[in-house]
Structures are given as C-alpha cells and as structure tokens.
Amino acid sequence: MTVSMVKGQRISLEKPGGALTMVRMGLGWDAVKKKGFFGARQREIDLDASCVLFADGSIADVVYFGKLVSDDGSVRHTGDNLTGAGDGDDESVIVDLTRLPVHVTSLVFTVSSFNGQTFNEVENAFCRLVNEVDGTELARYTLTGGGEHTAMVMARIYRHGGGWKMNAIGEPCHGRTFQDMLPTIARLS
Numbered sequence: 001m002t003v004s005m006v007k008g009q010r011i012s013l014e015k016p017g018g019a020l021t022m023v024r025m026g027l028g029w030d031a032v033k034k035k036g037f038f039g040a041r042q043r044e045i046d047l048d049a050s051c052v053l054f055a056d057g058s059i060a061d062v063v064y065f066g067k068l069v070s071d072d073g074s075v076r077h078t079g080d081n082l083t084g085a086g087d088g089d090d091e092s093v094i095v096d097l098t099r100l101p102v103h104v105t106s107l108v109f110t111v112s113s114f115n116g117q118t119f120n121e122v123e124n125a126f127c128r129l130v131n132e133v134d135g136t137e138l139a140r141y142t143l144t145g146g147g148e149h150t151a152m153v154m155a156r157i158y159r160h161g162g163g164w165k166m167n168a169i170g171e172p173c174h175g176r177t178f179q180d181m182l183p184t185i186a187r188l189s
Contacts, residue, residue, distance in 0.1 A: 074096045108169075
C-alpha cells in the first residue's frame, strides 16, 4: 500500500516479512501545456534527477546524468530524460541497500532544471519510492503548485536503527545542477 506523503513527513521503510534490499526513487514530470492560436502545445522540460550520498554529514559520492553509477556500484541512475515525455517515471535512481557502504548514512534526491526553466513551467511532478524487488510502490510525494525556483530537494532516505526511513522534503532552491544546490542539500542532509 502506497503512503501519500506531504512535505516534511517521515515514514519508516521497514516492510512486513523482511528488510528492504533494493529501492528505486522514480521522478516524473510534465511540461505545462501552453494555449496558443492553434491549440495547446507542450514544450520540452529537461529536469535532472541526482542522488547525493552522505557519510557523517559530508558528501561521500554523487550519482547524476554525468556519473550514472556510484563508485561502489550500489547506486545507479537509469539515464537522462531530456524532455519529460512519457507517462510514469521520467528518471530513476536505483539503490541496492545491501551494497551501500555502512558509512553512508543518508541519500538526498534532487531535481534541477538544466535549461533554467522554472517550476511554473512544470506540472504533475512527483517522486516515488518503489521496492525494486517486487515493484510495490512504498511512498509517493506529489509536488503542488509551481514557483520561480529551478530546482528542488525532493526527498531523503536515511538509516534509522537497523532500517531505513524516508523524509519528503520538497525544498525549493535555484540551480541547473546538483552542484549549484549543494548549500541547500547539505543543510537538509
């Protein structure tokens, strides 16, 4: 059963019958349809998903369109969607929790507009966490409203005791890449 999350909400990712071993953070979006003289048209929006891995408050690694696999191989980006076309997840980051080094304490998922388009031009944006083993959607965070920002810190999964938790963050910021967002990301890690 999917948990529909709201900004700031935290949930446990422990599942009945055993621990999670592999998860996928899927990000999806559509471009706002613009009405024109010849009807509605949709322009392309190039949003980019990134995952920043933290160990004791410091960046341990990053996975994004320019580096699709973490150094240890536990985190993998499925590829860059340059348009937002299609239904469902436009970009995904898959995390093998069993291979994640023990010193990695949290993973922060971000989305940024590489071409500088604002979230006023984006609709139906969401992030969702899926159990990659059986395809079950565990949690979904849907963004509401637009905004003049060009990036957003979407969510964080982090170690808690012997398991994992997810935090829906939804913090708007500015930047074309995760590097531009690092002050905000570090504050929320």
